Amino acid sequence: MKRLIISAVAALLAHSAVFSASEIVVNAKKKGAEVQPTMYGIFFEDINFAADGGLYAEMVKNRSFEYPQHLMGWRAFGNTTVLSDGPFSRNPHYVRMASSGHNDKHTGIENEGYFGMSVKSGAEYRFSLWARCPDGGTSALKIVLADNASQSETQEVVSCRLTVSGKEWKKYTAVMQSPVTQNKLTLRLFLQREGSNPMVVTDVEHISLFPVDTWKGRENGMRKDLAQALADLKPGVFRFPGGCIVEGTDLATRYQWKNTVGPVENRPLNENRWHYTFTHRFFPDYYQSYGLGFYEFFLLCEDFGCEPLPILSCGLSCQFQNRHPEAPGVHALLDSLDTYIDDALDLIEFANGAADTEWGRVRAEMGHPEPFNLKYIGIGNEQWDYDDNPAYTARLQKFLDVLRKAHPEITYIGSTGPGSEGKEFDMLQPKMKEMKVAMYDEHFYRPESWFLDHKNRHRYDNYDRRGPKVFAGEYACHGKGKKYNHFNAALLEAAFMTGIERNADIVHMATYAPLFAHVEGWQWRPDLIWYDNLRSVRTCSYYVQQLYSHYKGTHVLQTTMDGRVVAGDDDQHGLSASAVCDDKTGCIYIKVANTSDEAQTINITLRGAKHLSEARVVTLGSADTDAENTIDNPSVVVLQERAATLSGNVLSDVLQPKTFAVYIVR
Numbered sequence: 001m002k003r004l005i006i007s008a009v010a011a012l013l014a015h016s017a018v019f020s021a022s023e024i025v026v027n028a029k030k031k032g033a034e035v036q037p038t039m040y041g042i043f044f045e046d047i048n049f050a051a052d053g054g055l056y057a058e059m060v061k062n063r064s065f066e067y068p069q070h071l072m073g074w075r076a077f078g079n080t081t082v083l084s085d086g087p088f089s090r091n092p093h094y095v096r097m098a099s100s101g102h103n104d105k106h107t108g109i110e111n112e113g114y115f116g117m118s119v120k121s122g123a124e125y126r127f128s129l130w131a132r133c134p135d136g137g138t139s140a141l142k143i144v145l146a147d148n149a150s151q152s153e154t155q156e157v158v159s160c161r162l163t164v165s166g167k168e169w170k171k172y173t174a175v176m177q178s179p180v181t182q183n184k185l186t187l188r189l190f191l192q193r194e195g196s197n198p199m200v201v202t203d204v205e206h207i208s209l210f211p212v213d214t215w216k217g218r219e220n221g222m223r224k225d226l227a228q229a230l231a232d233l234k235p236g237v238f239r240f241p242g243g244c245i246v247e248g249t250d251l252a253t254r255y256q257w258k259n260t261v262g263p264v265e266n267r268p269l270n271e272n273r274w275h276y277t278f279t280h281r282f283f284p285d286y287y288q289s290y291g292l293g294f295y296e297f298f299l300l301c302e303d304f305g306c307e308p309l310p311i312l313s314c315g316l317s318c319q320f321q322n323r324h325p326e327a328p329g330v331h332a333l334l335d336s337l338d339t340y341i342d343d344a345l346d347l348i349e350f351a352n353g354a355a356d357t358e359w360g361r362v363r364a365e366m367g368h369p370e371p372f373n374l375k376y377i378g379i380g381n382e383q384w385d386y387d388d389n390p391a392y393t394a395r396l397q398k399f400l401d402v403l404r405k406a407h408p409e410i411t412y413i414g415s416t417g418p419g420s421e422g423k424e425f426d427m428l429q430p431k432m433k434e435m436k437v438a439m440y441d442e443h444f445y446r447p448e449s450w451f452l453d454h455k456n457r458h459r460y461d462n463y464d465r466r467g468p469k470v471f472a473g474e475y476a477c478h479g480k481g482k483k484y485n486h487f488n489a490a491l492l493e494a495a496f497m498t499g500i501e502r503n504a505d506i507v508h509m510a511t512y513a514p515l516f517a518h519v520e521g522w523q524w525r526p527d528l529i530w531y532d533n534l535r536s537v538r539t540c541s542y543y544v545q546q547l548y549s550h551y552k553g554t555h556v557l558q559t560t561m562d563g564r565v566v567a568g569d570d571d572q573h574g575l576s577a578s579a580v581c582d583d584k585t586g587c588i589y590i591k592v593a594n595t596s597d598e599a600q601t602i603n604i605t606l607r608g609a610k611h612l613s614e615a616r617v618v619t620l621g622s623a624d625t626d627a628e629n630t631i632d633n634p635s636v637v638v639l640q641e642r643a644a645t646l647s648g649n650v651l652s653d654v655l656q657p658k659t660f661a662v663y664i665v666r
């Protein structure tokens with residue numbers, strides 16, 4: 001009996017770590033640093049078919065026949081020729097269709113779309129093209145959405161007819177309504193006679209198909225579900241257009257914003273480096289049409305109520321691909337940066353200038369006479385210096401000298417290279433301070449072990465408060481083995497982000513990366529949102545970002561356990577925590593991540609808080625840390641909401657193992 005009692009006590013003691021409550025104290029009496037309205041943000045780069053084939057709702061690939069292989073994405077049949085004196089100077093190629101000499105031998109072209117075209121039952125699709133009959137006369141085009149794999153009577157899913165007349169190029173439009181939901185269709189155009197007229201030669205250019213129901217109903221529009229997923233994040237800042245594509249593999253292929261504005265028909269094609277960067281995920285048909293360009297980015301920022309943050313080329317093309325800083329044609333030499341700096345000046349005019357300025361007029365003509373109110377610009381993406389050559393900072397200084405003088409109202413953001421530590425970072429971080437850069441951009445794609453490391457959990461606790469502010473411009477937890485968007489990565493991001501939140505005085509922006517990935521066309525993972533042509537899925541990491549964003553509050557509240565910040569230290573039971581109050585709602589939001597394998601009883605004392613009446617908790621948790629939301633199974637790990645126990649100013653709860661929780665107290 002005595003032995004039984006002893007072993008029962010021993011068992012109890014062994015589990016006392018599990019059952020003893022963790023006491024967390026939130027000082028609700030004193031508001032700390034202001035949480036910047038730019039928290040938490042989104043980072044868009046055209047990687048993983050994020051623009052063409054993704055957010056940008058265009059369904060036709062190579063609509064202007066400008067890919068280097070002019071018929072890439074197309075199949076031509078009958079009597080067709082590609083010509084190059086078309087109506088759009090920067091997209092000069094088009095297709096000429098002529099009779100095959102016999103009524104039954106058809107002439108036409110067929111587009112495969114991005115991983116096929118997909119339609120929804122009852123939805124309308126707007127077809128358009130530019131066309132002419134160069135020898136005069138009138139012809140007809142039959143436009144068919146076809147299911148080439150169909151075993152039924154017909155391949156035709158839906159079709160329409162357009163009459164083309166006259167020698168002048170004109171835009172023609174028709175709307176088709178799909179009777180079915182179907183994937184993997186093609187868009188086929190047949191040249192036909194109009195009435196009893198003879199078959200006449202017909203030229204076609206800029207062939208386009210969009211769902212009518214785009215985000216905000218815009219004709220050059222975005223996919224509604226994907227734009228909605230961004231809106232639902234309530235982002236504070238929107239960083240675009242990259243990423244490495246800003247820099248280019250060489251200067252000629254850098255992202256040039258001026259090519260992305262004005263009528264879409266005349267925006268020139270650019271290659272996309274993600275077509276060839278990884279040969280194990282090779283997409284030779286990946287280009288940038290620029291249909292989603294800077295004007296559309298600014299419009300999205302306005303829609304989402306967030307700050308636009310363009311990143312511009314600093315004259316260095318991708319340093320991973322081009323190591324020599326003075327290689328001509330690859331990097332702009334120090335004394336030839338004017339074009340690059342002018343691009344930045346002109347961008348400010350495009351965004352903020354009056355409608356009668358050169359670039360303000362372009363914006364106004366596109367439909368937005370009011371300025372976009374641009375406040376931030378990043379100069380360079382992942383750039384760095386070498387021991388014997390200040391490749392980046394010398395160029396950055398040239399930009400800053402001109403821009404600061406011309407536009408002191410803008411915040412300019414520098415780069416600290418491709419990593420969160422290591423040679424480049426250690427070299428650049430102090431330089432950014434010397435150069436009095438207002439904010440710098442840090443990137444960290446790191447394994448789970450990094451996110452669990454004590455030093456990294458305390459990363460921002462120890463930052464120099466007299467230096468620049470931080471923009472965590474690209475970050476994500478990368479799982480080991482074949483784990484990508486699994487729950488554990490999201491949980492560790494959540495735990496790490498408590499450190500971002502409690503250091504709001506220094507971290508002013510943070511954007512998870514990358515944002516989007518097409519399930520059939522990705523090059524990089526994990527990503528925040530995945531999709532195929534009809535569906536999309538919000539990952540576990542998405543929900544973490546959303547929770548931080550929705551409950552970002554206005555001011556940090558000091559949060560401690562035994563007098564120390566709660567950052568998952570050895571004696572803190574796998575808990576990381578931070579808290580904010582919100583002047584607008586009057587609520588206090590406490591974020592707690594339990595990365596341990598044990599349920600944790602927590603008591604959160606809201607010191608100094610009065611008249612508290614209600615506590616709720618939203619959780620994201622999974623016993624299976626490998627669980628993930630997929631396109632076919634999108635709701636494996638989702639947010640749950642319940643009431644929490646409040647007694648006076650003490651909130652008590654049992655937080656399940658492997659769970660992230662946001663407590664909302666009012």
Ligand code: AHR
Nearest residue numbers: 243244245381382513514
């Ligand atoms: O987000 C993917 C890539 O990662 C970005 O293009 C680049 O900035 C980083 O290396």
